[in-house]
Amino acid sequence: MKDYKQEFIEFMVESSVLTFGDFTTKSGRKTPFFINTGNFKTGKQLHRLGEYYARAINENFGSEVNILFGPAYKGIPLSVAASISLFELFGYDVSYCSNRKEVKDHGDTGILLGAKPVSGDKIVIIEDVTTAGTSIYETMPVISSNAEVSVLGLIISVDRMEKGLGEKSAFDELKEKYGFKTCSIVNMKEITEYLHNREINGRIVIDDKIMEAIGIYYQKYGA
Numbered sequence: 145m146k147d148y149k150q151e152f153i154e155f156m157v158e159s160s161v162l163t164f165g166d167f168t169t170k171s172g173r174k175t176p177f178f179i180n181t182g183n184f185k186t187g188k189q190l191h192r193l194g195e196y197y198a199r200a201i202n203e204n205f206g207s208e209v210n211i212l213f214g215p216a217y218k219g220i221p222l223s224v225a226a227s228i229s230l231f232e233l234f235g236y237d238v239s240y241c242s243n244r245k246e247v248k249d250h251g252d253t254g255i256l257l258g259a260k261p262v263s264g265d266k267i268v269i270i271e272d273v274t275t276a277g278t279s280i281y282e283t284m285p286v287i288s289s290n291a292e293v294s295v296l297g298l299i300i301s302v303d304r305m306e307k308g309l310g311e312k313s314a315f316d317e318l319k320e321k322y323g324f325k326t327c328s329i330v331n332m333k334e335i336t337e338y339l340h341n342r343e344i345n346g347r348i349v350i351d352d353k354i355m356e357a358i359g360i361y362y363q364k365y366g367a
Contacts, residue, residue, distance in 0.1 A: 149334060155192060159189055161184060162335070163177070164177050164178075165177075176361055190221060194224075195233060197229065198229035198232075198233050200329045201226060205297060211266070212226055212268055212269075213269045214242045219271055226238075226240075241261060242256070243256055255286060260290070261293045266296050269287075269295065270298075272302075273301060273304060274300050298327070301329050302331065305367060306362065308367075340355055
């Protein structure tokens with residue numbers, strides 16, 4: 145595993161973004177782990193987060209992308225942080241774009257904020273996590289209704305590696321439906337292998353009991 149991936153896993157734990165317990169996802173699944181990038185709150189944290197996303201975007205898409213689209217609401221700070229870091233680390237001057245939950249009818253009107261896509265733009269959607277792909281199915285019509293653009297792919301922080309709407313993974317379903325590349329900074333296999341019985345700041349994050357609960361979860365929802 146690359147160093148920046150290991151650093152990112154520890155960064156999520158230290159920032160209380162990756163936690164373990166009893167949770168319910170947006171798609172209604174009961175899960176023993178939860179990823180909430182909303183807990184990246186400080187300037188220092190967002191700066192580091194942007195750098196991890198930028199490294200993964202560069203690794204998977206290079207300089208092709210010219211707009212990062214961050215679905216409201218969590219995608220908004222992600223798109224801004226990553227676009228700044230893409231310029232700082234690689235010199236790519238990438239715009240950000242996000243959608244509003246409601247159409248604005250005065251001033252800067254419309255459903256979009258930030259850069260307004262035009263025909264020929266190459267877009268990468270940036271999200272925190274994708275469990276069943278629900279938010280992406282909601283986002284694609286917003287993007288495609290505004291201009292003839294190319295959506296190169298989707299980048300998320302963590303691939304949960306579980307079933308989407310059917311038996312295949314959400315990533316595979318999205319790839320088949322839209323024909324774009326799907327990638328993540330890390331996936332749950334990398335996370336569990338790295339954290340199992342490893343101490344982070346003096347405590348073991350994934351002990352044998354938690355590992356067993358994760359195994360049971362993936363017996364039901366694993367792709």
